[in-house]
Amino acid sequence: xxxxxxxxxxxxxxxxxxxxxxxxxxxxxxxxxxxxxxxxxxxxxxxxxxxxxxxxxxxxxxxxxxxxxxxxxxxxxxxxxxxxxxxxxxxxxxxxxxxxxxxxxxxxxxxxxxxxxxxxxxxxxxxxxxxxxxxxxxxxxxxxxxxxxxxxxxxxxxxxxxxxxxxxxxxxxxxxxxxxxxxxxxxxxxxxxxxxxxxxxxxxxxxxxxxxxxxxxxxxxx
Amino acid sequence: xxxxxxxxxxxxxxxxxxxxxxxxxxxxxxxxxxxxxxxxxxxxxxxxxxxxxxxxxxxxxxxxxxxxxxxxxxxxxxxxxxxxxxxxxxxxxxxxxxxxxxxxxxxxxxxxxxxxxxxxxxxxxxxxxxxxxxxxxxxxxxxxxxxxxxxxxxxxxxxxxxxxxxxxxxxxxxxxxxxxxxxxxxxxxxxxxxxxxxxxxxxxxxxxxxxxxxxxxxxxxxxxxxxxxxxxxxxxxxxxxxxxxxxxxxxxxxxxx
Numbered sequence: 332x333x334x335x336x337x338x339x340x341x342x343x344x345x346x347x348x349x350x351x352x353x354x355x356x357x358x359x360x361x362x363x364x365x366x367x368x369x370x371x372x373x374x375x376x377x378x379x380x381x382x383x384x385x386x387x388x389x390x391x392x393x394x395x396x397x398x399x400x401x402x403x404x405x406x407x408x409x410x411x412x413x414x415x416x417x418x419x420x421x422x423x424x425x426x427x428x429x430x431x432x433x434x435x436x437x438x439x440x441x442x443x444x445x446x447x448x449x450x451x452x453x454x455x456x457x458x459x460x461x462x463x464x465x466x467x468x469x470x471x472x473x474x475x476x477x478x479x480x481x482x483x484x485x486x487x488x489x490x491x492x493x494x495x496x497x498x499x500x501x502x503x504x505x506x507x508x509x510x511x512x513x514x515x516x517x518x519x520x521x522x523x524x525x526x527x528x529x530x531x532x533x534x535x536x537x538x539x540x541x542x543x544x545x546x547x548x549x550x551x552x553x
Numbered sequence: 554x555x556x557x558x559x560x561x562x563x564x565x566x567x568x569x570x571x572x573x574x575x576x577x578x579x580x581x582x583x584x585x586x587x588x589x590x591x592x593x594x595x596x597x598x599x600x601x602x603x604x605x606x607x608x609x610x611x612x613x614x615x616x617x618x619x620x621x622x623x624x625x626x627x628x629x630x631x632x633x634x635x636x637x638x639x640x641x642x643x644x645x646x647x648x649x650x651x652x653x654x655x656x657x658x659x660x661x662x663x664x665x666x667x668x669x670x671x672x673x674x675x676x677x678x679x680x681x682x683x684x685x686x687x688x689x690x691x692x693x694x695x696x697x698x699x700x701x702x703x704x705x706x707x708x709x710x711x712x713x714x715x716x717x718x719x720x721x722x723x724x725x726x727x728x729x730x731x732x733x734x735x736x737x738x739x740x741x742x743x744x745x746x747x748x749x750x751x752x753x754x755x756x757x758x759x760x761x762x763x764x765x766x767x768x769x770x771x772x773x774x775x776x777x778x779x780x781x782x783x784x785x786x787x788x789x790x791x792x793x794x795x796x797x798x799x800x801x802x803x804x805x806x807x808x809x810x
Contacts, residue, residue: 497692
């Protein structure tokens, strides 16, 4: 099972490596969306600093979800997914590998670039570190939750919008704890509680999302 | 008799046909009595004046919105796990009513909030959770409506509803932690309610009315879904043939008279 996970994980990374632009699209979306806000709401540093945690988190959330539409679509279209599920391997391992690869390709770059945007929004050093840390804990949750939605909407008309519609309400806790932690640090408080809850959320979704995704894939391919 | 005895769509269709008029009557009766008690008999609130009277709609609608989501997730799961067709259809029939109750609770809440808090909307825990509940209903409906194959739609909807039901407490507590400004709950278990008896009576009657109405409207929708999905079965054809014959008889009577 570990072997299967590793093979699929590396396969996805290799596929992305050969088509680098596809993998960079959500990243580009994040950069543009985050850069639009100061243009929309005005350049006052005080206000931007106050809005930055939530703003960066919402942009990360949307960038992650936008890229999830294609998570299983390609393999579904050419029949790879069906063959994979027919091999008799554990569907949860397949789903977990896919979610992990998705996180490596979209979540991790966001974790790395978010502090840069924090600087643009005039966040303090501590808040920047907290922002990166909460994104590190929170973006895998989004990838895991989103893969359930991607499997449920497999092959449907307007699957992309549908996916966002069904996953966004489920992602609310991650958003609240993630941006709350940064706001707490910015306000001079400890972010330990938020980070612990975010970690708990990550454990819970890592445990439950892959089997749920596998079940959704079986439903979609039935 | 087993627990699946009533799960046969044909039997459900027959029995619900008998029950429906009674449910409608109960809903109308309880609503009339509840509104009469609530609007005419219950005393004016010392702090909120007459504005509080919207609770006779608001609170039952909010309760129903939550109960119906649990019922939706529960029946969808039963239909998925045990392959009970009627349970899956019931889940589909419950969703629009749940959505309507959630929207009603939000709108009446805004009407209540304006005179008492001075604002239509605040981002506090209960309002925000209710809004997210609305989004969950919307997501469920959007998903099942965009899948053409009913079997896949039922199962995918069931999975989404179960994931949503697991998430509801997490969402509720995260949102509550995020912000709290709402007035404390008026009715809590294990504590005497801080309301006049007639207010409580009105609320109880309205709650019964909402339950009866929800059962009735869900049964009407479920009967339609049953007939649509079972249209190729013998019993629906027999039903259709019987009705056509009745129409012919009525038409003939009209012609002779």
